[in-house]
Amino acid sequence: MEECNSSLVVESSYPDLVINVGGVNLGDGNRKMLQETQREQEKARVTQAVCALLNSGGGVIRMEMANKDECLVELGQDLEQSLRDLIESLDLQAFFEFKQQRRRFYIFVKSWSSEDNFVKPRICSLSSSLYCRSGTSALPMDSREAFDFLRKRKAKILGKKSSSEVLSVINQNLNNSDPADLVFQKGHLEHGEILPFPKSQSVEFKQCTEENIQDYVATIIPQYVSAFANFGGGYLFIGVDDMSRKVLGCAKENIDRSSLESIVAKAIATLPVVHFCSSEPGVQYSTKIIDVFKGGELYGYLYVIKVEPFCCAVFSKDPKSWMVNDKDIRSLKAKEWVGMMTDPNPVPPSLSSCLIKLAEAFESQLSLSHRPPLCRPVYSKKGLEHKADLQRHLFPVASDHLRYTPESLWKELFSEHEGLEELINRQMRPFSQGILIFSRSWAVDLNLQEKEGVICDALLIAQNSPPILYTILRKLEAGGQDYCTRKAFTLKQKLVNMGGYTGKVCVVAKVLCLSPESSAECVEGAVSPIHYPRSYSLADTQQMEALLQALVIVLLGFRSFLSDQLHCEVLNLLTVEQYELFSKNLCENRELFVHGLPGSGKTIMAMNIMEKVRNVFHCGTDRILYICENQPLRNFKDICQVTTRKAFMKNSFDFKNIQHIIIDEAQNFRTEDGDWYGKAKTMTQRANPCPGILWIFLDYFQTSHLSCSGLPPLSGQYPRAKLTRVVRNAEPIANYLQREMQVIRHNPPHNIPPRFLGMISEVEWAQGVQGSLKIETNLPIQAMFTYVADTCKCHFRKGYSEKDVAVLVSTTAEVERYKHDLLRALRKKRIMQLSDACDMLGDHIVLDSVRRFSGLERNIVFGIHPRTPESAILHNILVCLASRAIQHLYIL
Template sequence: MERDDETSLMLEPSYPDSVISIGKVTLGEENRKKMEKTKRDKQRMRITRIACALLNSGGGVIRMEMENEDVRPTEMGLDIERSLRELIQSKDLLAFFETKQQGKCFEIFVKSWNNGPFSKDSSVKPRICSLSSSLYCRSGTSVFSLNSREAFDFLKNNAEILGQEPSRKILKVMPKVLDNSNPADLIFQKYRLEYGEILPFPESYSIEFKQFSTHHIQEYVKNMIPEYISAFANTQGGYLFIGVDDKHRQVLGCAKENVDRDSLKSVIARTISKLPVVHFCSSKPSVKYSTKTIDVFKEQVFYGYLCVIKVEPFCCAVFAKAPSSWIVRENNVCSLTAKEWVGKMMDADPEFVSELTEDFESQLSLSHSPPLCRPVYAKKGLEHKEELQQRLFSVPPEHLQYTPKSLCKELFSQHEGLEELINKQMQPFSRGILILSRSWAVDLNLQEKEEVICDALLIAQNSPPILYTILREQNAEGQDYCTHIAFILKHKLVNTGGYTGKVCVIAKALCLSSESSAESLKGAVPLIDYPISYNLADTQQMEALLQSLVIVLLGFRSFLSDQLGCEVLNLLTAEQYEIFSKNLHKNRKLFVHGFPGSGKTIMAMKIMEKIKNVFHCEEKRILYVCENQRLMDFIRNKGICQAVTRKTFMRGNFEHIQHIIIDEAQNFRTEDGYWYQKAETITQGDKDCPGILWIFLDYFQTSHLKSSGLPSLSAQYPREELTRVVRNADPIAKYLQGVMQDVRKKPPFNIPLGYLEMFHEAKLVPGVAGNLEIIEDLNLEDMVIFVVEKCRCLLRNGYSPKDIVVLFSKASDVEKYKDKFLKETKKRKVSQINDEFIFADDMLDSVRRFSGLERSIVFGIDPRATEPAISYNLLLCLASRAQKHLYILRLK
């Protein structure tokens, strides 16, 4: 590779890791000393740039061909080592870099960056790795570049001053103005100076003297001023004098023959306008400066010009250029813009309001994790990643274990020779765990490959992780498939699961055929010989890697992401994961019964994503059907399927649909036709290749007395149950338990009696504090005042209007009471100017239309069913919508 532009630095294909080859490089200290400096610097910078990109993107390998004539073992060279130390800001190169030489091939193994403390250095590192921040500040009479740690402190201080943390609010900030009492301002006001005149002040914190270059003056100014503009703007403002001898303070200017006044001003203006700026405030002003060209006379004869740039203090951050920091993006090494760089540097765990913090426990914090990770939380009371790992992927003390046992048994019975093949491959390993899957591709949210019998991931002591792909027969693309899945898995373990150790995944594709029980594909031998430090040394390392795997497999985008404005992951429960892991080829029809708050809608979304990958189908082939429009809109906005209500489903022609997911099916009715038979006909019509029909329901939340159209309970087979109530805070969950008991004692006639026995299997997940208030005998005016005042109080405590919903018994009540709430909030807004809260349309709804959704705060207004037989069911549906605070208000 002769070109040095960033687009020429690309990942090499056919490796289960990020491998970047950079062509010929001279290595060894003595050899590099003999090189031409320009070439030596070019090679060093190329290696440093790639190392930075790999550090920031999950790690990888830099591969180069030694330009040296001999192939004796050699070192990189002191200049390269020095540059890499500057990159990680530590002397401990082995913490992130290891090297290997094989003949003329020289490889640098790069571990993922993480911002935890070094083993020999207790200080905390920056969030991402950078060679230079390109942020400058003044110190005394000097300009200095902030290193990554100093830049982080500078950015954090500015953000805190402007009010971004901890509440994450952005304030409008007026730009600061440089104090005109500065002595330099007197000179700035002048229009004429004498050549050789001594300025009456020295260089200082806010004053810098520079001389004009003797050649290429405009190019000199363009290259020189960015760091001074950045430094003054980021400090307290200042004056840059161009044309003054800094040692003697003499005015020298620049001869008029060598510079054009207007051209010089234009160059300065263009240069400053291109400086990257990053704002923490909402006003977003540009860099404020003034340029003055002062005439210089020599013995009363016009000689030339002195140029002064007056720079005002900047509200946020001004860069001299984009930071020297890189990342791997779409297989290319790309530089980060200043805005991207600040975003990653400032990336931190979300600042929950105190009330929300109590509900969740961190499973992966950004404080000690790789740069691309997102924070992961588990609901209090649920299994942590350590418990999930022990339950799903426990490492036996003295032997190698195959898991899950049921899948192993099924696969071995279906495929003759498979057990023999796997046993043969496992002979070198004595301790660890082999995790079988019908498709690790699907497990990683990728498309399944039909030729694959199964995949198996080996996590064993004294070995790197190995991914085996077992193919039905010889396939030229088999090794490429295995390599690609290993590549994705390796990066997900780091960038999603947060694994901070040295890690690789070896890819090995095998063929199972009738002629040979075990035949290894050509090219299956790994082409990278990793250092021994990439082997898993003990149980602690194996379990740490498996806990990262738990996050990869059980993580899903939390509903908190929308509330907090940043990506947050939650973990499935083991109960949910066991259902999600089912073989869709064998479970094309399934009824999932789940209690209120057990995560049925989350499961429905996850299953639809899996359907797309298992059956290679587009979103338009998957249909989600529910009873109410708000839930339909919520799912439709996720972009994972087509979504309609039951009424629309019964009116439309859905012949293009292959797979159907039904949610909240207990509230379906047959008034528009037999929806179940229609769904079954669409999905099960092709006997050779039926589609998926999964139905999620909870009879306890039935909100009508008509026929639901569901088959009888005994005919709802196969069937799975979600019994853990994971949504609601403790007092709300206990209240739900009591209401479920009431439903069980006085059930509507359209609820199967056998289903009511599920009540005994309900498991509440304790540990989340919350609030439940039931207020009786309110008049209408007091009820409205209570809701408005309580909302204002909750908003002052950090909640947002998106966290609140007011639910009425009937849809007609929404319009009936809406004006009263709006009137009350407007009245309070007038009396209390700072309170801008007002009820939005999506904050008012009926219980039935809100079914399947949830909010942190729910107000239930006079919950009374038209049919007394379903009063408890309606109350249950109302209360189960509340995650944290539930207020039930009954009118007189």
């Protein structure tokens, strides 16, 4: 493995990735005077650092001029050529700009992005470490050749079912009638004998000129075994004259047969291999030591390695490619490198159900084809706003003036802090077009911890300026600039590596201090110790909007439940309504009742709010409690303590450190074990005069009982917020929900406040999402099970899987009553897996009650004989059932 040079230092005092490569001699004249070893060492340091930045979102290379020149110098032709080789382009300016400040020299590196995914690899490398056979030579593949080879090999493999089928599509020249194989089968040859075949695509000759044949063989194995394995297999004959084909052998006194076999086995076993197929074998090979006689006596040995075709990819060693990881620069292993190199699509074709779900229910908001290497895919539900629409709604750029946003926040801030408006206006005088985005804390917006003493933050996106992040402090204090720098660094990295921005970008960190006595400005530290080239300023409205669209993904992106199915990170976007709820000032909304309609994303919001609580109040997971009614929801939380309502009421000692409580699906809570609301409120208010957070999410339309819920009366649920944008369900299911909700509205159960039901008039439905709704009546119970099995089998033929399906019944007693018969019907269709909702992430069909599945979702939902002893809430149960289905709903 190519280790990273230990003299490279990632510096943490800048709002950007900055790598200090130390002293470097610059200028052609100076570099030509260096010894070759020193010149190559300096070049290696520079290219490793540049490669790491290209693959990590861009940044700055800082070097000290080791030569004594006082005047301006150029980088040097050999260094420039190494950069051209790295990006495989003559256009250095597309990715690099150079600047000298006294005796420091800077290389400004833009993040790598591929212009055409089918031509250009997704990451940069100094060497692929992959070899190919070209005629009679073993040649290293450059990045483009490696990318093309891997892409084509992967496409072939993914169309096959087994490694044997894979090998059948790879050109094989190795068979028993091959003359090379006939020689391989022999036990002895004569010295000087001419082999009856030449060097070729599958045959290589090497002479034994070294005394230490073991070391020589170990040296040549990586490139030749890699080349043969990747291109149809072949034979490596060691002891044959390259030109004449004469058998010369290796002198017997120079060979230790057992040692040679051991060295070869070790050398081949350590070659990195990467599989695209389901099999995991290493390189398959066999060896032969053939006696070579001269004048009737044993002279030596001909050593032959027969390399079988390899199904996937064999490397000579790990590729030479680097990334920045926190404060370290690490080299990529072959498997990670291949994954980043070739696959802009995060979904393996084997997970075809996920592909169907993405295609039918989601729209791509960020294609990885032309994006920086660390980007993750971003999707939103169909029928919702595109990131460009979200940007125009949240962060519009005026053509003729500088806009302050959000209006309610900056007016509130200006009224709270005397002198703040004057301070901000004075800072904005040089800028005539753009947008200034205020936040109580950009740190919290970026998932960082908030700092006390900060009045607010403001991000300036303006024409003819780089982005500037202002932090306004109440008073000047130590650490203010470092805090602002860390936020600016995080924002820059996320704009590129999460938001997918492909232009040249930096974020300037600037601290302002507002003195209440004098309203005076106080700037701590310089704007930036590194002065970026003018190309890092935003030139026009188009560039500003592109950057703001990346910002939309940074601010509205959250980890999708799809990530657990796809086994990779996938982001979804909040709606404007959800983002406005998420943006609420927690200090002014310590208690909040969130009324959300079915499928409006209440559980998603609960998870995001808990993340925000952790950052605003600097608390660990032991201080935040998530309470839900049903056990399965507990499996989704890893940022807090989690419990059910029953456990919360029974155990007080377990929650003695809790300061903040989030309650989900509260409409289904009951008072049978006591006053849960009173207990939660007491716990969150015990830290007077600064009580904790108590947010309660509920939807009366999904009430599943007629008992007292323990919630305050509607008039006492204040302050409150609403979620009326339904984003989960396909259009036929959404239409069914609307009809059932209207029935509830006109004839509500006695324990639902009638005033709440007026929310249905405010509902917005995502349009155009394909799906299906089928209601089958008068089916005997066994016929229902057969219907489920047949329909599942039909969906599975289309690419869905067991983990897409939930079968919901009315009660937990029915789960036990129906489980055996349903499983028997499924097994007749060779569907073997069935479990309850507590194992939601497993590869099986879920069978559970409607109540226990509340707050969860699956693509395909069957409701078997939905009913309830309390007829007054039947339509509520149907709403709860239907809202669980994303695409296909069957009510039997």
